[in-house]
Amino acid sequence: MLEVHGLKKRYGRKKSILEGVSFSVRPDSITCLIGLNGEGKSTILKAIMGLVPVDAGTVLVDGEVSREKIAFVPDLQTMPGYMTIGDALTYMGDYYPDWNSKVAEELMGLFKLLTTDKILELSKGNQAKFSLVLGFALDRQYLLLDEPFAGIDLFTKEQIAWIFSSHYMEGRGILMTTHEIIEIEHLIDRVVFLQDGRIIDEHDTEEMREVYGKSVQDRMREVYQR
């Protein structure tokens, strides 16, 4: 279980972005962190990964404070510009003991990416696919995806969405942030709503549908109308 307790973060004196965020992500499930733009969704992911210092709060993975079991796919390019995809894959192999090059090759094939392509010359869609490869090819139980579909055309979105129904999901706990949910709502197990730096609501999607017959979109409207 990936547990986040009381994350607090303030930028400068006035603007505080996280006011004590707590939620948890179960393994074998896709949890989606929803919030309007600028609500601090990706700040939470970065805080979990230690990319951003927090004023308070802890992140536990199966009870321990360690990030070895979490992989992170940011919504921007992190490999040095001059690298080709091949270089980047070798780079990951060099530094990550739990890098699974077999999975990487499979995904490269499935996503139709070429190792000779230069990273900075990739289209937005291919860059997103490549970032996913870097995330999924690490044998880690939890995977954080920051806006995996942001700014991507519908066709590429579908190409990407299949991975969430593929065997690569097995045993993995996904925490994903997004603010437009339509195409992938049926894939999500659990939803966490974020507003003004706080978790205002959290529920299991199938349960919501079964008991209240409400889709995530309906809940979103209700929650953010309050």
Place this chain on the structure above:
Amino acid sequence: MRKFKFVLILAVVSFLTVGIYTVFIQSIDESDFTVETVKGDPKQPLVRSVQAELYDQGLKGVDYNVRLDGHVEKTKENLISGLFESPYNENGAPADFRRFIRSDYVLTLEQEGVSYAIGTPNNNKWELQYWQGSKQRVVKKMFPAPAEAQKLVETELNPYRRIGNNLYVSVQDYQTNSGTLLYKIDLKNDTVQKINLPYTSKKEVMILGIHDEMIVYRTVEYLEGSDESIEKTYWSDGETAQPLKALNSIIANQTELSEDGTKLIMLEGDSDQSSWIVYDLASKKSEKHSMDIPLVTDKFGLGSYTELKDDLIYTANRIDDGVINIRIVDAVSERVLYEGNIKDKLKRKETSLNSLILN
């Protein structure tokens, strides 16, 4: 290996180029000094106490102390050893003695292997320490400052010389330059006795020599509002003083009373000749002496050094590239006691003379 390509390239480049630099350093040949005696016996004590301080101003700036018996000592090596090199007068002294002589208000005198240091932190107490080179023991004495000395604003005690058991100390107020007092400290029974020097009130006084209680001194009086000064020389027995008018006009670099106390030796500094005057106190007659010295000065400048000490005139001159002539002359008899040439096998301009060290 491909994963460390650039690290290896730069590492190899660094290693090779620094290697080239080190090889170059080793290849610079350093000075190697030999001493050739021209005249006189190098074993004499007065010759053994002489050290020539030579600087290699070429690429590898190293300093050498060359003794006339051929023993060479390399002093400054590099930045670090420069930092931790003990000043020349401190080496070997016990720590607290070095701490004492280090402070600003203490002046020192080296005489026959003994270092005397005297100073007054606050005008009312004099502190004297002296240390025999060989023994590790430091003698410490404290004296209440004499009344007259206490009146001065900022006193500076200058140990002049020890004769028998008496250490002569001149006291000067270097703030107002208002006169100099002379005291005799008896080291046996710890007494401080003032020596009266006529005609010295409000003047700066330089002691030229002391012998059987007879003192030769020179007074310097600065005229108000101008930088000229009137210098007068006196010979006094502590009560009365006899002006030596003949000497007032002579401008000498160094003046000393001869060992037997009968003559005053005045060394005149000029470049190509070493000349000096011997003035007989009793007959009031002065003899002029001069001696040609072979000398080469060029753009490196530092070519010659002369010093008068214990009736002897020590001269050192650069007579050729990498050759320094040392000569010791008896001031009174004008006899050359010793002459020698320090030869550097490199025979180049960069080897230059800085000074002689007589201890």
Place this chain on the structure above:
Amino acid sequence: MKQYLMLTNEELKRSWKMIVSVILAMASIEILTIVGRVIYHERQVKEYMSYAKLSESDAIETIGELSFQQASSYFSYVIMIGIVLVILYAIQIWYRDWLGESKYIYRLLLLPGSRAKIFFAKWTSLALVIISFIGLQWVVIQLSYVIFNWLIKDDYRASSFNMSMALKQLYTMNVVDLLLIVLVSLFVVSFLFMLVLLERSYRKAKGLIFIILEVAFLLLITVGNMYVIEKLDIFLSQEISAIMVAIFVLYFVYTIWKSLRLLKWKISV
């Protein structure tokens, strides 16, 4: 250890073109100044000969021979520029990870294991660059001397090899001094790294305040200490040197410790 070396290699690979071009530029400028000075001196002598109707040897007598020391007098300026470039590189080596097209800082901070290897990788690349610069600069000096001797007419030349005072500060013909120079420059690099990391952790205004505090702290230590030693006036010169060296070492370690601490807890993407 292996990862730290690979990261160093990555840092060097990214700025390889820059490093090589700077080295080549500096070398060629220096050699050009040598050639220029020789030609200028020759022309000066020729013109003076025709103007004052003198024989060649007389003209040289007045104008004076050209020594390598004079011919290489511009080297110190080029080295000065080199130093400035290295200082800029010490800053750029960090900022490019935040400000480049790709945010490599994410990847670095996400790498498994301790973040110290990031600091030491960048530090080692600076060290290698600095030592190579110094080493290659010496090679260029020797090369220029060869060119100088080959190019100049024999009787125009003052014979022995010597360097300008400025160059002698760097090349003191003593390897220990060289180590000292490299050590001090690595201290400066580590100090710069600390300042950069301070800015990258606290950002803009707050970062600036912390930088000013840090510099003030350094001044306090150095000047303050000098004042105390002066006032106490009980220390021997060796003891003062020992204290100075101790302060230098302690502060050097402090800059590393502080940088690693910032990198671990305070840094932000």
Place this chain on the structure above:
Amino acid sequence: MQFDQRSPVYLQVVRWFKEQIATEELKCGQEIPSRREIAAQLGINPNTAQKAYKEMEDQQLITTERNVPSKITMDQEIVKKVRTEMLDEAVAQFIEAVQAIQIPLGEVVTKVETMYQSTERRKIDA
């Protein structure tokens, strides 16, 4: 496959299976794809596929032994029950829609007959 976002996805999957059973596209005892394959085929999250299979087991629509692919039940009764259930559901929805516009029963029945026959004829011609 398109999903209605307001009803549980796993039930829609079960329903999808029921239709195939009802139309006998899936015969009794026929093997059905594994959880992993169905997830990929329908583009659903493996958890949902797992839940759907469990629901079908509870309703005895399928039987699963250890690491052998699940099979459609052999029990004809269950198959018949599925058909009637599907029919009732379809008709109930139809009636609800027709009552909303108050059409008398007689008219509704004749309309259904004519429409039903014409679609049948069209199916034979195609």
